[in-house]
Amino acid sequence: MNRATQPYIGFEEYSEHVPQSIPLAVQQATSRFVSGRAARVAELPQWEELRQIGSDIRQHTMENMDVYLTRLEAALQSAGGHVHWAEKAEDARRIVLQIAKEHNVKTAVKSKSMATEEIELNHALEAAGIQAIETDLGEYIIQLAGTGPSHIIVPAVHLKKEEIAALFSEKLDIHAPADPIELARIAREVLREKFLHAEMGISGGNFLIAETGTLVMVTNEGNGRMCTTMPDLHVAVVGIDKVVPDWESLTVFLKLLARSATGQKLSTYTQFITGPRRAEGEFGPEEFHLVLLDNGRSKILKDPVGRDVLKCIRCGACANVCPVYKNVGGFAYGSFISGPIGAILSPQMLGTQTARELPYASTLCGACADVCPVKIPIPTILRHLRRRVAQGDEFSALTVPVPIRVAAMFASIALAWNWIYRLGARLLPVINPFFRRNGWLSGMPYPLSRWTKVRPLPPFTARFRRWWNVRSAKWKDST
Amino acid sequence: MMINPVIENIRRSLGRTAQISSPQGTLLSLHPAICEPRLPKSVDSEIEYFLSEIKKLSGIGQRLSADKIADAVKILVSEHNIQKATIWDTPYLKQLGIADSLRSLGVELISPNANKHDMALCDLGITEADYLLPETGTLVLRSSVEKPRGVSLLPRIHLAVIRPEMLRADMHQVFAEAKDSRYLVFITGPSRTADIELTVTLGVHGPKNLYVWMIDG
Numbered sequence: 039m040n041r042a043t044q045p046y047i048g049f050e051e052y053s054e055h056v057p058q059s060i061p062l063a064v065q066q067a068t069s070r071f072v073s074g075r076a077a078r079v080a081e082l083p084q085w086e087e088l089r090q091i092g093s094d095i096r097q098h099t100m101e102n103m104d105v106y107l108t109r110l111e112a113a114l115q116s117a118g119g120h121v122h123w124a125e126k127a128e129d130a131r132r133i134v135l136q137i138a139k140e141h142n143v144k145t146a147v148k149s150k151s152m153a154t155e156e157i158e159l160n161h162a163l164e165a166a167g168i169q170a171i172e173t174d175l176g177e178y179i180i181q182l183a184g185t186g187p188s189h190i191i192v193p194a195v196h197l198k199k200e201e202i203a204a205l206f207s208e209k210l211d212i213h214a215p216a217d218p219i220e221l222a223r224i225a226r227e228v229l230r231e232k233f234l235h236a237e238m239g240i241s242g243g244n245f246l247i248a249e250t251g252t253l254v255m256v257t258n259e260g261n262g263r264m265c266t267t268m269p270d271l272h273v274a275v276v277g278i279d280k281v282v283p284d285w286e287s288l289t290v291f292l293k294l295l296a297r298s299a300t301g302q303k304l305s306t307y308t309q310f311i312t313g314p315r316r317a318e319g320e321f322g323p324e325e326f327h328l329v330l331l332d333n334g335r336s337k338i339l340k341d342p343v344g345r346d347v348l349k350c351i352r353c354g355a356c357a358n359v360c361p362v363y364k365n366v367g368g369f370a371y372g373s374f375i376s377g378p379i380g381a382i383l384s385p386q387m388l389g390t391q392t393a394r395e396l397p398y399a400s401t402l403c404g405a406c407a408d409v410c411p412v413k414i415p416i417p418t419i420l421r422h423l424r425r426r427v428a429q430g431d432e433f434s435a436l437t438v439p440v441p442i443r444v445a446a447m448f449a450s451i452a453l454a455w456n457w458i459y460r461l462g463a464r465l466l467p468v469i470n471p472f473f474r475r476n477g478w479l480s481g482m483p484y485p486l487s488r489w490t491k492v493r494p495l496p497p498f499t500a501r502f503r504r505w506w507n508v509r510s511a512k513w514k515d516s517t
Numbered sequence: 518m519m520i521n522p523v524i525e526n527i528r529r530s531l532g533r534t535a536q537i538s539s540p541q542g543t544l545l546s547l548h549p550a551i552c553e554p555r556l557p558k559s560v561d562s563e564i565e566y567f568l569s570e571i572k573k574l575s576g577i578g579q580r581l582s583a584d585k586i587a588d589a590v591k592i593l594v595s596e597h598n599i600q601k602a603t604i605w606d607t608p609y610l611k612q613l614g615i616a617d618s619l620r621s622l623g624v625e626l627i628s629p630n631a632n633k634h635d636m637a638l639c640d641l642g643i644t645e646a647d648y649l650l651p652e653t654g655t656l657v658l659r660s661s662v663e664k665p666r667g668v669s670l671l672p673r674i675h676l677a678v679i680r681p682e683m684l685r686a687d688m689h690q691v692f693a694e695a696k697d698s699r700y701l702v703f704i705t706g707p708s709r710t711a712d713i714e715l716t717v718t719l720g721v722h723g724p725k726n727l728y729v730w731m732i733d734g
Binding site: 067098104124176192208219225226262264286322 | 538
């Protein structure tokens, strides 16, 4: 995404205006995925070991990303595929448009892909007069509705079947009943025609195997297979972080991915595509292009703490357990990726100015890190990014307002010297009478008002040490 | 050679002082557990395991002896009102005589290499599998001109005719044998989605029905 045009992500403002139906729908989805995941994890005694191995393989791959990507390129070229390198989002868009133009493409069918969302490919294609059709059922629905995804796995979960029926009736000029199975049948029929007539298939990819130059795609509906099998031209746009060294390493990620994402042992279709078809009757594309997308990833690699975000396999398990995500849904994160992983990826990709609220969109409860299949220490990275937001980084200078900075300066002095802290604690009760209402403190001035406008504070008492001493003495006596 | 800016950026971020062509540090020795093979049980229990997983996925699996195939074809054709079908061009499927059974029931057969528009009109696509994974109920299909990709994808019903010899212990074994394939697909149950109100719906883009006939005896 272009840093100059990416609008500021106002998480706080968005989250205050979330319609009530969204958290309800999102929580239905997340609770289903959470219980499904738990059941699959319980079946595998070596689950924890697998997570560690997955994390180690990702670590090794990051540290050797140049080597593995070079291998991938050579292997895919020898299999007859074309490899393109896109340093920025606009490079990737230009490459895809160029390929489309050379093949006189009028319609492209798309399989769900985060990378093409990231580079906003659909806008670019449409601007060039190419119809780009999302074919994952959920993505198709939100494309018709003109909205973004509310959940990574089930992007249209916020829409009721009645709303989808109305949408289909209006956009497809038919009478669609409010029945999920009927609606899916209608989508099958409409999209079947598109698959058969589109000149180009566009996909992302879940993994790239350096050893053989293979694109791995994991899907459930079969639209991914359609997009990569029916048109004569297949273009895959994939982030450079998706590379894995070899097939043996891939087994670990395939065991982790579906279990973490949907609670399946494996998704319905896992495809391994190495270059174009060899003969016409085989089906599959005559030409295969892989666009390797950097778009800031190589810069993230430089930050030894933040770069663990590149280990992500996009399962969505972190969002499913996140108390913040479950109450605001996907839109509030203002980017192609939501939930805790979005909160640590967007600021690193778009800059800590544009996305400076996202590292704070968390309670730091740590549930995300507990379920992450590749053990990304999300809370640690959130705190790291909060520091970057506060202290400035290569993207932007210091962004913290003056009163907070002054308060933080005093706090750091008080916390560094014990006697100042104790003196301060003794002095604070002095302010109690000014704000006390019904035994609680409220209506305090900025910045404390940020707390008290939501809920009152208990009065300051400076009694903790005394309380602790009495308590611990009692505890010692009783043992 | 053209300088690749992405690779250059990565090298700079990693603090490389020189270009290297083999990875630093070890990969496989880090985790011997991923190479630890699963030990398969008896063929019979592996078959039952495989079929029970297929059932969990809403697929329909059964064990059949070769002489019962014609009867099974007859039931399938009448149950699903099959008018048009296509079948992989392999020696094993020829030997079983499935195409002849279909023709004798008045089903129109088209070439597995037919164009996509014709194949999309088929009710039934028949394939073998190259490997089977019992743990997940997965059919593994390689692709070639005799075994084209469209047959397991476009028709509304997919029938896979398999044998015990195709069973493998785990993914590691399959990859060791098949990683040179230009195209490989793991099929684990019929096409499914839960995108509308989390209602599980089968056959959204791929086949709605998956039949698996294990021929043993």
